[in-house]
Amino acid sequence: MVDVAVLGATGYTGMELIRLLHGHPEVRLSFLSSESSAGLSLAQVHPQFLKLVEQVLQPLEVEAIPETVKLVFCALPHGSSAKVVPALLSRSLRVVDLSADFRLKDASLYDRWYNRSCPAPELLPEAVYGLPELYAGPIAAARLVANPGCFPTSVLLALAPLARAGLVDWETVIIDSKTGVSGAGRSPKQEFHFPECTENFKAYRVARHQHTPEMEQELSRLAGEQVRVTFTPHLAPMSRGILSTIYLKLKPRERRSLEELYALYREFYRSCPFIRLLPEQQLPETRRVRCSNYCDLSLRLDERTGRIIVLSAIDNLTKGASGQAIQNMNIMLGFPETMGLNFSSGL
């Protein structure tokens, strides 16, 4: 058994980490912090954990983390994470960070898209981008893993095979994503008030969402060329799930049949346990991955316009955040990649 800590235990990604870690056979939750609820038990804040996880929440003090802890999950708000991570690393703790603080290699992009100064630029070179389907090797050896954003996860998994094969005409790429409301976090706000959210569908931050540079950084790396995409997120009246619909054309002289595309994806994800390339007649649906760590993928060819359409579905809190963080932990600690994560969504 390995001892781990969760910082920011009462937010949605913290809750989901604890739900999943509780079922992990090789891990012991030995420290949970919460700024807002320190002194209460987790079950007092979130009664679904009664009889399961009743530990008392601690104030966020790095020294208070027990000596036995080997790995820390930071589920803190953007900006707060970078304040605590250096102290964690200096205590020789390994860190999976779920914030955006270490995802962008170019600090100036952080400044621009997050409207604040990048809080710990000196750690950016070391941080490993934690998408296990692409970077399992570096993740295994990493001290600091930057867990990807929810939208980038859904998009990168959908595009990686085509990107790495050098097939995409990047001028043509459009990403239209739809997310459930839990992606906005746990703090109540007017636009997430139930009566204003149910029976409603809308776009937001059109062409200016902060996950855009993260997608572009990773797509550029895969493609070996500078990539720009148009990205539009939408809010759907559901709690969990992201569906991304991605439109693109192949490079001028490239042509692929739908069968060839499926074969390319099948080969690329051959050894990736959480990628499910659906049978050709099926399309992804968010409920099929709800509360699970799978990413479901389909491809379509619009023969009339020569366009390829890639569709992906994930749960934003699981594969899009906490499930992926545990997948990273499994790799870092030498556990089987699927340990504690091999279950299906319910109805």
Added chain:
Amino acid sequence: MVDVAVLGATGYTGMELIRLLHGHPEVRLSFLSSESSAGLSLAQVHPQFLKLVEQVLQPLEVEAIPETVKLVFCALPHGSSAKVVPALLSRSLRVVDLSADFRLKDASLYDRWYNRSCPAPELLPEAVYGLPELYAGPIAAARLVANPGCFPTSVLLALAPLARAGLVDWETVIIDSKTGVSGAGRSPKQEFHFPECTENFKAYRVARHQHTPEMEQELSRLAGEQVRVTFTPHLAPMSRGILSTIYLKLKPRERRSLEELYALYREFYRSCPFIRLLPEQQLPETRRVRCSNYCDLSLRLDERTGRIIVLSAIDNLTKGASGQAIQNMNIMLGFPETMGLNFSSGL
């Protein structure tokens, strides 16, 4: 007072016609037909009409329509409509048809996209495409109005100003639409069973939805050139509403600022009472148009990729079907265009 008839009164578009016509100050509902529920009162089938519309539903027999009726709304399934419309016209009745049977001018497109033979090709030349913002003149004089599909309504209103100005590079146009479940009609099916629909988001009929040729026909007519688009519909876990997110680039040498684009739209829709070009800082939300006849529009410029994004929101059963049908009736009968339709959505 003008007498009207509704054929197919118990389906969702029929219900919505009756809800709206009941509040219309110059119209009397004098004949309601229903194949499945003939002999029952409308309120027995749909108790929300108790004390409001309690007429008995009639079998669908053209001869039974009272002499006083001037205009008939056909809210019948595709294929059934074309069987009854010729008899209506030969009785000198004017018709607003809500099916797809008369929308496509090229019968071979109907054959291909609807997987059956176009049922009344001889009437296609006469039928007027009932989008009042574009064709008020012909609608006023028409015997037979083909009421547009819900997705085409949301798309054509979003693109018409750019299309008619000849600005669009049609190779680049992608239409990503999201609809509520009432668009699928009233018959229960596995995929619309509540537990399989709630907390779920998915695409369907990707690049092969039957509304595609309808959009292309009308966009081609507006643009004066042959147009092809990529269109993907999605199903959102809500009852009513369509949000369309449309991506495009202008023709190679065209450039417009966002202000110029807003000005173009403002001018184009100057005298259109149901088009609401939102203030620049706002974006359409389906709940703002729920149960109302408005179409809300916004424009965005993705300066990094040179792409324009047009967003539109309508209620699929109102502006996308029955409200628009009544708007057409108002024009045909010389009533003010907004009569019976000038109300807002509720919360």
Added chain:
Amino acid sequence: MVDVAVLGATGYTGMELIRLLHGHPEVRLSFLSSESSAGLSLAQVHPQFLKLVEQVLQPLEVEAIPETVKLVFCALPHGSSAKVVPALLSRSLRVVDLSADFRLKDASLYDRWYNRSCPAPELLPEAVYGLPELYAGPIAAARLVANPGCFPTSVLLALAPLARAGLVDWETVIIDSKTGVSGAGRSPKQEFHFPECTENFKAYRVARHQHTPEMEQELSRLAGEQVRVTFTPHLAPMSRGILSTIYLKLKPRERRSLEELYALYREFYRSCPFIRLLPEQQLPETRRVRCSNYCDLSLRLDERTGRIIVLSAIDNLTKGASGQAIQNMNIMLGFPETMGLNFSSGL
């Protein structure tokens, strides 16, 4: 045309008042106040009113209400209403107040159940309880109408015929009500945050909800005896609607068949246009009254236990608040009771 004012125009009951008053043929909205959004137009705050109601919101100053105004709707929070109503009355304005400030005749009940001191006890004798099905006469003559709470409306309409007939064994009465989330108002709170509300059902304030004494006051008045009830409200994952399920036994020697009970209700509500006693085989559903002013009622007899079950459905914002307020206005101003309110719910 009569000029009216709405104080508190941007909350949910204010919004609903404006939606309905905009469609009223004899009323002109001539003053809208909002503390939080003064200076903005209503449509800036609630874009569904674009092109419909674009007036500028005013600060809440009684002197600023135009001379032409005859009647004021107070849609202010509990406590705030009582601060402004005396000034309105002294300007000879007639008032329909939607808060709880004037509903209870016994000020000490207000103190106890609302946890604060009754703000204007001197006006309680004059205030008329605005349930038009029971008190149309006094309402017609009233200066100050206290519009009933949403739960009491659903309960009193369900029980009034039995109560006035003196048939009820009040010891046995249990009221189990279920409401949509809009009943909680427009301010975002943790428990009404979309992800914590959707796919959730719960009871709240069990046996201590502040609408209890209001129900008891009016039931006691109807029954001519002191009445106590057990009342439990529940929160359902929907925006609008209240369903109340009410259990009771008749007095020891009373016995009525289901037919006799239906006959009693039919007679009692003979001239009440918004009460729909459903056909015996049907049961109320909240969607049948959504956004409408109807109250749907059914009765059932549990022959095995000798219990009567009365079920009622209303829309909490319409018949449970703003629609009823307009019904009161119609009576006060001599308009037909249904004017501006005779429409059905949509799908």
Added chain:
Amino acid sequence: MVDVAVLGATGYTGMELIRLLHGHPEVRLSFLSSESSAGLSLAQVHPQFLKLVEQVLQPLEVEAIPETVKLVFCALPHGSSAKVVPALLSRSLRVVDLSADFRLKDASLYDRWYNRSCPAPELLPEAVYGLPELYAGPIAAARLVANPGCFPTSVLLALAPLARAGLVDWETVIIDSKTGVSGAGRSPKQEFHFPECTENFKAYRVARHQHTPEMEQELSRLAGEQVRVTFTPHLAPMSRGILSTIYLKLKPRERRSLEELYALYREFYRSCPFIRLLPEQQLPETRRVRCSNYCDLSLRLDERTGRIIVLSAIDNLTKGASGQAIQNMNIMLGFPETMGLNFSSGL
């Protein structure tokens, strides 16, 4: 590892059994039957099982069940189950049956409440009612366990401590339950069509639901006297969950403080791992038990009327069906009661 079979694998309770059994460390799914989908793999019918459970579904033939199988879950429709269970027992298979066919000890009650003849009355004496919190001993030894209905589970767990203590005045008991739509099963029907279910709340089968005699049978057994209750089920716009609100008075001379009641419950459920008596200031919410096997309980005292209110929340498909069936299996096979079931709901 023990081999088990699931008959009726594609319905909602079958799906939930497989979801849970897949995560059970001591069980192997070795036979799955489906009449409607035999020959397909489970993952073709329910893609959420891709990469997890891809077995081929078999026709329902008892002889085809492998010799190694020790225990069979029957998740067949009422009536179908009784046709196959005798053959299973004669093959010495132990059975947990999720239908209603073996729950009622008095066959005439089945006839009356299910409107058909009890299909296997000869097995009723042997069948053990599978509520583990009450009957763990007989369950451990049973050949045939009749898994309780979802509503009875939520009600019996709420009332058992009071019933067995002989405290309840049964004349006063009223049960008002609210369920999610998955309780109605997987077959699409008009009333469960998404647009007619969302934003809707209603009662159904008032005072005549077929779970009533099951509750009464078990309450009578607990109380040692003949018990009659009034039971009203309601349909809430959510997929999963049951909340039961139960009203009662104690016997004339009995009086208990709220603290005494909590103590009684705490003692009664001392060794029951899935019963969570909530802290006094909390109330059950269905989302806290969603997809989990817990039953959350609270008590309230309405001091003004002398009534006790018991509230319980379960997931209808887990503790109300398939989770409880596995809990029974654990007891029958000598596994720890919580094996494979000790996880919390997600957000």
